[in-house]
Amino acid sequence: MTLMIMVICSVASGLSFGHKPKSVLATLCFFRFWLGVGIGGDYPLSATIMSEYANKKTRGAFIAAVFAMQGFGIMAGGVFAIIISAVFEAKFPAPAYAEDALGSTVPQADFLWRIILMFGAIPASMTYYSRSKMPETARYTALVAKDAKQAASDMSRVLQVEIEAEQEKVEEISANKSKAFSLFSKEFMKRHGLHLLGTTSTWFLLDIAFYSQNLFQKDIFSAIGWIPPAQTMNAIQEVFKIARAQTLIALCSTVPGYWFTVAFIDVIGRFAIQMMGFFFMTVFMFALAIPYNHWTHKENRIGFVIMYSLTFFFANFGPNATTFVVPAEIFPARFRSTCHGISAASGKLGAMVGAFGFLYLAQSPDKNKTDAGYPPGIGVRNSLLVLGVVNFLGILFTFLVPESKGKSLEEMSGENDDNESNNDSRTVPIV
Numbered sequence: 001m002t003l004m005i006m007v008i009c010s011v012a013s014g015l016s017f018g019h020k021p022k023s024v025l026a027t028l029c030f031f032r033f034w035l036g037v038g039i040g041g042d043y044p045l046s047a048t049i050m051s052e053y054a055n056k057k058t059r060g061a062f063i064a065a066v067f068a069m070q071g072f073g074i075m076a077g078g079v080f081a082i083i084i085s086a087v088f089e090a091k092f093p094a095p096a097y098a099e100d101a102l103g104s105t106v107p108q109a110d111f112l113w114r115i116i117l118m119f120g121a122i123p124a125s126m127t128y129y130s131r132s133k134m135p136e137t138a139r140y141t142a143l144v145a146k147d148a149k150q151a152a153s154d155m156s157r158v159l160q161v162e163i164e165a166e167q168e169k170v171e172e173i174s175a176n177k178s179k180a181f182s183l184f185s186k187e188f189m190k191r192h193g194l195h196l197l198g199t200t201s202t203w204f205l206l207d208i209a210f211y212s213q214n215l216f217q218k219d220i221f222s223a224i225g226w227i228p229p230a231q232t233m234n235a236i237q238e239v240f241k242i243a244r245a246q247t248l249i250a251l252c253s254t255v256p257g258y259w260f261t262v263a264f265i266d267v268i269g270r271f272a273i274q275m276m277g278f279f280f281m282t283v284f285m286f287a288l289a290i291p292y293n294h295w296t297h298k299e300n301r302i303g304f305v306i307m308y309s310l311t312f313f314f315a316n317f318g319p320n321a322t323t324f325v326v327p328a329e330i331f332p333a334r335f336r337s338t339c340h341g342i343s344a345a346s347g348k349l350g351a352m353v354g355a356f357g358f359l360y361l362a363q364s365p366d367k368n369k370t371d372a373g374y375p376p377g378i379g380v381r382n383s384l385l386v387l388g389v390v391n392f393l394g395i396l397f398t399f400l401v402p403e404s405k406g407k408s409l410e411e412m413s414g415e416n417d418d419n420e421s422n423n424d425s426r427t428v429p430i431v
Helices: 002-014 021-053 059-091 109-119 121-126 128-133 138-144 148-159 167-175 186-223 235-268 270-289 292-296 298-316 319-328 333-361 379-398 409-413
Strands: none
Touching: 002 021, 002 109, 002 121, 002 128, 021 059, 021 319, 021 333, 059 109, 059 235, 059 319, 109 121, 109 235, 121 128, 186 235, 186 270, 186 298, 186 319, 186 333, 186 379, 235 270, 235 298, 235 319, 270 292, 270 298, 270 319, 270 379, 292 298, 292 379, 298 319, 319 333, 333 379, 333 409
């Protein structure tokens, strides 16, 4: 279902209708909202499926690899945008905005953004058949659906070995009232309340910092000459040069950061990677903010770009990956996908704060220097200081997240404990 929503809404985004800008934007926002619902549903499903099929020694790397594939998706989208915009520029040349403001956007440019958005439906649709044939995980089928026979059959097919069903054990676990608590119940909050607070808060704080970094891209790309002044380009050229710059950032910092996490997550652990990522993001934010006037000088802008890239690198070789991995490992099977979805939703709320809130905050305090249509803000320097504090809070809330390296899912969730007094995963003591 989530995959169908993603495919349909990707195509529908390119078909946003209307002859006025407001109607096109309204329908585009509608379809992108539902696309977000599909992606939001797929996040916990992908992480949970991988966590329950993987073994405890390499589970972190497998879940992180699922998340890391979006790095290649970012690159593929950028490359596709570069190719399509180059074709449109060759077929439909136009003057620069400074020469002819109206003529710089040719009518055919309306097809350009639609084709780019619709392209996203192709990779999603290619996985539809395999996803439709994928069985539920054995843990879900046995512990939630309570069908040991079907769970054994599914695992036999996946592992290609004969597995005997143990319906009696499933019934015994189901009859254990100490494990029959519901989501957000008193018992759940005793066992996993701080865990959920840890995963939601760190994902929320990470996405504030991560998505707000896009605010500075135009200044950085312009500083190093990747994007010339807007008035010197036409609309299609601007698409080409922005796509090229973003693809280079993905190639140089985003993708390597993801795969560093894949390589080391089962070696040094989730906790260490998340702490390290938040720590260096904090350091680089303060290093950019405190001497901000120094970085504004033309001869120092290369240093600004390097530190900006390192911030991206340690976000991906850090909390951007681990916040996806950990919620799929530390909660009981019947809550695992739900708690991962709650954590992801908290992250997307942080993304909204980062993308829109800091768009206003970063405006100059001088109302004569703000972008058109924006009220005065606190300025870029103070915004960077706030982001440094946000990253530091991420360090503190990481202490609420347990280390799951080398432990089975049952050890982390306490599902195999005979009684509640033996549950090591509880976050607060029983009173």
